Amino acid sequence: MTPRDGTETPEAVRPPEGTPRTDLPGDGEAEDGGDFITLVPGPLTGVFRRGWAWLEDRTGITAALHRRLYEAVPKQGGWFYTLGSATLVIILVQFFTGIFLLLDYVPSVTQAYSSLEFLRTNDLFGDWMRGIHLWGAYILMLLIGLHALRTFMSASYKKPRELNWMVGVTLFFLVLAMAITGAMLPWDQASYWTATVVTNIPHYLPIIGNGVRTLWRGGDFVGQITLTRTFALHIWVLPALLVALIGAHLLLLFRHGEFGSWVNYRTTSADPAAEVAERVRRAEPPYPTRGAEPLYSVPRETVDFFPNQLFKDTVVSFVLVIFVFVMGLISGAPLDGPANPATLTYVPTPEWFYLPLDQLLVFFPTQLVGFGVFIIVGIGATVMLLLPFIDRNPERHPIRRPDVLVPAFFLIGTVIYLAMLGVNRLYNL
């Protein structure tokens, strides 16, 4: 454990949960706004100080901020832990750009396309906003996938963080659902045929398949009801679930603290048990993690979240946001011709993150499509969700976890390969 000032504090004892730390800079000023006042320009200081004191009096915000900002995080590997916060930032970008798009968009089969045409041609920055929304979705998919991969590789999902992993996996599925429902809204050729293909997939389910398809489509064919229901899913149902689960994800993270990875828990002394006991004795909140094995309850070295980790989080998020904005401006979001159910020549192509699934559909013969799509993908999704309960080996080092890493590499390799094949196939259509 390395205290912020670099000196040893052997007598440090973990304060009770929720107690604000008293050895932090600015704690003496907490009642009148604390050290945040120093960030405010001179003439406004008095006003801000009074305002902050009013807010502090009613909410206790200073202590809460201090608790979060100065909580300990593992020292090693900080850049890898930025993926979660970057994901959150991009989700926020998606919410804001989505709200702007809602100002123009009309969820009607006769007006959806023209409303986007209007947005593209008449609305200042409208097209850019659409571009940001699309590229934000792309980056979000990539980020959430990498975040999940990082969590998997570092075995952060193990006891007592099982529930947080499950919430995270559900968030991943929700983002996928957001992406596919969003792709169906513009009601151009691409989205119409995407809607046709996607809403048809449930019918491969035995017994309930046709019912689910009819429910989603609002009939036998894709039409106005399909659009209305998909719109409702995209802007109400899924975001509400997303926000709730993000809240749960963060709460659980605050409770258990950042795990980091196995490198943060290596012991170096001849008496590992004594070393671990000493770590636990000197742990700073939120460590030691309740319910974890002693070895994995406190990282070997920690730093404060602010400014160390927050700086890294900000850099990564900032770079990604800039990238999304630039790509939104340069590349924008495509808009095909208006939806035409009578066309015979249009070849629908999925978004890149659905290419593996699409390629799976290509590979399976008709009689095995249901098996391929629902059994294989279903088993994969269930295993992913229940991973912490399947992999109960306490080891965290990847080399010592071949029982999950070998199948996982096979699975990840397959997904990447299918995506590559899908891209290649698109060039050969």
Next chain:
Amino acid sequence: MPQMILALSTNPVPGTVLTNTVMVGMVALLHVLFATFLIGSSTLVALSEGISMVTHDERHERLARSLVHWWGYVFSTGAAIAIFFVIFVLVGVWGRFFVTFQQFTFWVWFFEALTFIGEIVLLYTLYANWERMRAYRRTRLGMVILLNIDQWFQMFFIDVIASQMLTPTVQGATVNTSYLLQFLNPTNLPLTIHRTIGNIAWAGAIVTITSAFQYLRATRREEAPALASGRREPVRALGAMPEGELVRERNREAAYWDWAGQWGMLFAFGFTIVQVWVGYSYAKEIQLHSLDSWYQMMYGWISNIFLGQFAGIGLIFIFGVAYFWRRLKAAGQTALARRQQVLLVLLILLFLFGLQPAWFAGSYPDIVAAHLDKPFWQGGLEDPLGFFFPWKVIVLIADVLIAIFALTFYLRARVRTPMTMGQASRGSQRLLIALGIVVGLMMLIMGIIRESSRSPYLVNQNITINHQVILQQPAPNLPLNQRPIGP
């Protein structure tokens, strides 16, 4: 100049199509075995060198050194065969093909040659200076990685050519095809991935075969009792060597070769698991983009060779899991060994089930022509349980899952309970040799299937084998929609 070359190479070299094909096939396959080993082994060297730098494991350092030591011989032989293949065999017997193909894939060949030069520079530098560069291990590793990249691109460029021969981007046009489209032709990606994985599996197979032989040598039966008990010196002694040193030396050697055989086997076995899926996707792309060739593979005379490929996959898994079983048993992990035994029985049953031919004839059209396209119990020559869909697909999926389980169980056992090296049974080493040989055979069979599936074309729909002329009309076969297709 191009006209002159064309004029020189227009006339076919005397000889039959069969003779020429066999000659090309033999030399090409021989070349493939050398070249693929080099590419795969450089990956293994990079891996072992990297691991030994991090963990200071002397076994990895020794393995990397041994492989680099082989490179000199393997590369010079493989390169000589390649040069002989291109200059004499290919230009000699299929001159028109080579010159025509050169015209529209000139830059691909050019960059292929450049990577060849890069390979010569890097490989010989490493071969000649491996020990001297020990003080600069990072540089040495960097050079090995560079060599890997260079060789991968070399393979990629030749795959552009090979895949273009099977699924040309533009049917009926061998000239003026964009290079980008050549690179993106439908089967280039699966072929490249298939070969990348296959190369590593093959290099692993060579390592495992060699190590198994060396292990058998180090634990020869007449010396085994002495080695095991350490009671007396073995038959031979070395000068003034201290008493018992020869036994200890032999034990050290046995431990190393036991480890190396297992290390190579994990690549040969593990990468073959991936090959099943990649191979399936490759066949699917052929079906989608070159139905003629796919038809030859699945229904034509090659279908029986294809069945051999299917059997090969099953044998690799059987030998591999049998090795896991024997090795765990030798290590005293009886319960885990029994689990492997159960998986082995399942694999054997699947192998026998999957080995059934779908029809008892040379090709499917044959039995259709004879009106015998009905199940054998109705007097026909069909065996419905041998059809690819769904039976062989199910067998493949089950094979892959079992192989993944077996590998996972074995690695888990290795991780959780330390295994003493040098205790492997001699029978387990014979299994490794058999596994390695089947991996090599699979590479040859795969080559034969792919190259024969285009028949009668050298470049699909463009140049035929027997007349060496560019055709502008489709194959002189029945239209696809009139051909018999099995259920």
